[in-house]
Amino acid sequence: MPDDTFIIDDDDRYSRFRLIHWWDQDRLSRAKILVVGAGALGNEVLKNLALLGVGHILVVDFDKIEKSNLTRSVLFRSRDRGRTKAEVAAEALRDLNPHIRVTAIHGNVLTDIGLGVFRDVNVVIGCLDNRESRLWVNRSCWKVTTPWIDGGIEVINGVVKVFTPPDSACYECGMTENDYRLINLRYSCPLLRQEDLQSGKVPTAPTISSMIGGLQTQEALKLVHAIKVPGGEALVYNGVANQFYRTRYQHRDDCLSHETYPEPVELPFRAGTHTASELFAAVREHFGEGRLQIVLDRDLVVSVNCDQCGTNRRVMKPLALVAMSQGMCPECNEMARPEIVHSIESDSDLVGQKLGDLGIAPYDIVRVAGCHKEQTFLLGGDRDAVMSEGNG
Ligand SMILES: [Zn+2]
Ligand SMILES: [Zn+2]
CATH class of the missing domain: 3.40.50.720 (NAD(P)-binding Rossmann-like Domain)
Structure with missing residues (x-):
């Protein structure tokens, strides 16, 4: 027709x-x-x-x-x-x-x-x-x-x-x-x-x-x-x-939002299944020798520590989810000091953690930095579950 x-x-x-x-x-x-x-x-x-x-x-x-x-x-x-x-x-x-x-x-x-x-x-x-x-x-x-x-x-x-x-x-x-x-x-x-x-x-x-x-x-x-x-x-x-x-609006040259990621390399990885060390192993070929780090999009609160009594509590949540109440020391009822990380190094003691436990979302794009370059990786293994109608 x-x-x-x-x-x-x-x-x-x-x-x-x-x-x-x-x-x-x-x-x-x-x-x-x-x-x-x-x-x-x-x-x-x-x-x-x-x-x-x-x-x-x-x-x-x-x-x-x-x-x-x-x-x-x-x-x-x-x-x-x-x-x-x-x-x-x-x-x-x-x-x-x-x-x-x-x-x-x-x-x-x-x-x-x-x-x-x-x-x-x-x-x-x-x-x-x-x-x-x-x-x-x-x-x-x-x-x-x-x-x-x-x-x-x-x-x-x-x-x-x-x-x-x-x-x-x-x-x-x-x-x-x-x-x-x-x-x-x-x-x-x-x-x-x-x-x-x-x-x-x-x-x-x-x-x-x-x-x-x-x-x-x-x-x-x-x-x-x-x-x-x-x-x-x-x-x-x-x-x-x-x-x-x-x-x-005026385009501001110093605006912090203007970062654009390069085209990501897709991996069959899932945030809830794979660990940071598995990710480092899988992406090594893109970087050659040297230390790698995952640059986190979400600041991660690893623990909160009380300077008064020395109590140390594991949190492992993105900063945006850590409520004021969780920042208090349960013993002294004083504000405790959060330990916050912005990246995960390949020799960090957190590499055994699942990507999801590091604050990386399902079907996320993960930024990895080596000594000389950066590359982004799409957690493509999550696509079907995240984009399906059954999700929720
Ligand atoms: Zn802007
Ligand atoms: Zn305390």
Whole structure:
């Protein structure tokens, strides 16, 4: 059938979309989109993506459904209280559109989502409520050059930001001193986080989440269609005065987010199965002689040590997961001193640990440095488990 023949097939779920001259339903059904956060904004974005027929939607969230979510979350019902947001959202999407695949990941974007996921998707949509997670998503997207769309809402105001690595200004380029101050509050001395600062409980109306979630999805729709979307820009909406304005971020040459990883070498390794020493053995041929080290993306708290009584407690968790309470010495009730490592040397006594126990996520990309070069490795053995619908 020639391309310019218009036949409306009422059995075709997408027949009305196909009337739009630039629309390409096949592109949408081939697209993979990661949605980070399944709160008020996430619900709207996910609903839209399912209606559009985006072929593979991945949703990550670590929360469970509470009664107060029900006024702003089209995918949740009262009977779902206590269940995980990611799982319930995924079920609702499959019900809304049985032609799509949905992967639910009940987890924390800071620690549980490998860079392989960020690399495999066409677009990442951030539906987050805190700067730390946004900064993490930003740096992850830059490492693998995946565009991402940030959304933020407050009361009846909102903002949408599109970032297109590696060339546009990024989320961090637009961060102010105050943003850094608020992020660093979480890591105040002795570098252990304070749980109650974890996320702001910002009041929002469901109307603004529909609007901002709609705009985010529409920007994603354009990106999937390779329609030019200006990156490094914010669209700000003032819902009281009904004003929209656009603002452009300055590309900062000294911005710490602009690191882009080279193409990784794929290994049939899994974070939960293989150890650091097995990884060093497998990658040795890429480096020749000399010491190797795994450069950790997530700072690892190995132990907390009490200077008062000498108590030493093993932790082995990424810094982002170590709560203030775990930093206390159980004997003296004093703040203990964390031992934090940023890399694992090939002669370290941690090499017998599983990669997962070193804070490396399933399907992650691991950076290994030798004396003269660096190379990245994809833990490809995790792909099927992480990207499947059964995950969660
Ligand atoms: Zn930047
Ligand atoms: Zn003590």
